[in-house]
Amino acid sequence: MVKYQNDPLSTTFQALADPTRRAILARLALGEASVGELAEPYAMSLPAVSKHLKVLEGAGLLARERDGRVHRCHLEPQAMRAAADWIAEYRRFWEAQLDQLARYLERGPAPLSRIKENSDEPGEPET
Amino acid sequence: MVKYQNDPLSTTFQALADPTRRAILARLALGEASVGELAEPYAMSLPAVSKHLKVLEGAGLLARERDGRVHRCHLEPQAMRAAADWIAEYRRFWEAQLDQLARYLERGPAPLSRIKENSDEPGEPET
DNA sequence: CCTATATTTAACCATATGGTTAAATATCAA
DNA sequence: TTGATATTTAACCATATGGTTAAATATAGG
Numbered sequence: 145m146v147k148y149q150n151d152p153l154s155t156t157f158q159a160l161a162d163p164t165r166r167a168i169l170a171r172l173a174l175g176e177a178s179v180g181e182l183a184e185p186y187a188m189s190l191p192a193v194s195k196h197l198k199v200l201e202g203a204g205l206l207a208r209e210r211d212g213r214v215h216r217c218h219l220e221p222q223a224m225r226a227a228a229d230w231i232a233e234y235r236r237f238w239e240a241q242l243d244q245l246a247r248y249l250e251r252g253p254a255p256l257s258r259i260k261e262n263s264d265e266p267g268e269p270e271t
Numbered sequence: 272m273v274k275y276q277n278d279p280l281s282t283t284f285q286a287l288a289d290p291t292r293r294a295i296l297a298r299l300a301l302g303e304a305s306v307g308e309l310a311e312p313y314a315m316s317l318p319a320v321s322k323h324l325k326v327l328e329g330a331g332l333l334a335r336e337r338d339g340r341v342h343r344c345h346l347e348p349q350a351m352r353a354a355a356d357w358i359a360e361y362r363r364f365w366e367a368q369l370d371q372l373a374r375y376l377e378r379g380p381a382p383l384s385r386i387k388e389n390s391d392e393p394g395e396p397e398t
Numbered sequence: 399c400c401t402a403t404a405t406t407t408a409a410c411c412a413t414a415t416g417g418t419t420a421a422a423t424a425t426c427a428a
Numbered sequence: 429t430t431g432a433t434a435t436t437t438a439a440c441c442a443t444a445t446g447g448t449t450a451a452a453t454a455t456a457g458g
Contacts, residue, residue, distance in 0.1 A: 154288050161284035162416085166357070173364035179435060192417055194436060199415090213425040213434045221365030228358045230293070231351065237300035238348030289446085306405060319447055321406060326445090340404045340455040 152204065153230055156223045159203035164188070165196050169205060169219065176218040279331065280357055283350045286330035291315070292323050296332060296346065303345040 159165055168182055183193035197217065200206040204223035208215045286292055295309055310320035324344065327333040331350035335342045 151290055153293070154290055157284050157288035158415095160357075161281050161288055163278055163281055164416095166280070169361065173361050180433090188416090189418065190435070191419085191437085195416070198436095213423095215435070219365055224358065224361070224365045228355070228362070230287075231355045231358065234296065234300050234351070235355070238346055238351045285445095291446095307403090315446090316448065317405075318407085318449085322446070325406095340453095342405070 152223065153226060156203045156205065156227045159199050159205055160227065162196070162199075164193075165200055168193075168196060168200065172206065172217060172219045176216045178214045178216055180214075182217060279350065280353060283330045283332065283354045286326050286332055287354065289323070289326075291320075292327055295320075295323060295327065299333065299344060299346045303343045305341045305343055307341075309344060 160169075164186060167185075171177060171182060171185075179190070179194065179197060182197070183190050186193060197206060197208075201208070204220055206217055207220045208217045210216075287296075291313060294312075298304060298309060298312075306317070306321065306324060309324070310317050313320060324333060324335075328335070331347055333344050334347045335344045337343075
């Protein structure tokens with residue numbers, strides 16, 4: 145019954161599944177920042193942000209160098225690439241389905257239902 | 272204090288943050304399948320899989336058509352694209368950092384430490 | 399109508415998550 | 429040393445998550 149969420153990809157996606165954390169990553173894409181700087185835009189407490197940072201760090205998305213008492217955080221690209229790669233692996237499949245959808249919207253419902261030639265279905269706008 | 276995890280992107284990443292669910296998506300990339308067929312490879316109970324499917328459905332990654340008593344599930348590409356797009360948006364940033372890393376590994380630690388010319392660091396294999 | 403099959407719902411449980419406040423730790427600077 | 433600043437740790441809380449088993453629902457087919 146015990147949950148054991150250990151594989152790196154799960155951990156990475158989990159880390160990305162929070163808007164605050166994604167915003168932090170977005171901020172970090174502009175350049176490194178201290179914990180305080182990262183926390184500043186948010187209503188939540190510093191410890192809350194600290195936890196978010198630990199999650200990102202645990203997922204390998206972020207690393208830090210301590211410079212005296214200030215921790216400078218920066219993006220760590222590898223984990224993000226792993227996530228991107230997973231999605232990319234299935235890209236052709238869902239891409240194909242998007243194409244089908246596009247064709248559907250373009251030509252109207254399914255060739256097969258076309259057999260009955262004069263269907264009373266409402267016409268699609270010809271975008 | 273109430274958690275309210277509502278934005279679609281968070282929901283999608285959350286859905287991807289589980290190996291069983293990712294495996295289900297992978298299976299579905301090969302073609303549509305019934306709930307029973309999807310559940311078959313796993314040790315867990317049918318209700319557990321049913322819940323996973325509901326999560327994927329809620330994230331917009333999967334849709335189903337009921338065909339009598341059997342629910343045929345298929346990939347729903349749009350949400351996946353949204354996730355891919357989010358990652359892609361930052362691609363150039365972490366790509367840049369990967370380049371830095373690559374250069375680092377290729378040329379040995381930092382130009383600045385190069386000043387001392389004959390370092391005793393072990394040489395990198397010349398891949 | 400009866401029964402088997404496909405799937406979901408309900409109730410429950412343990413652990414994880416995301417937040418809080420208060421206290422601890424470490425460093426800077428006077 | 430003393431105090432301010434940067435950050436984490438600890439303890440706590442409510443809700444979410446991922447699983448279970450047992451029961452409910454819906455359809456298929458003799």
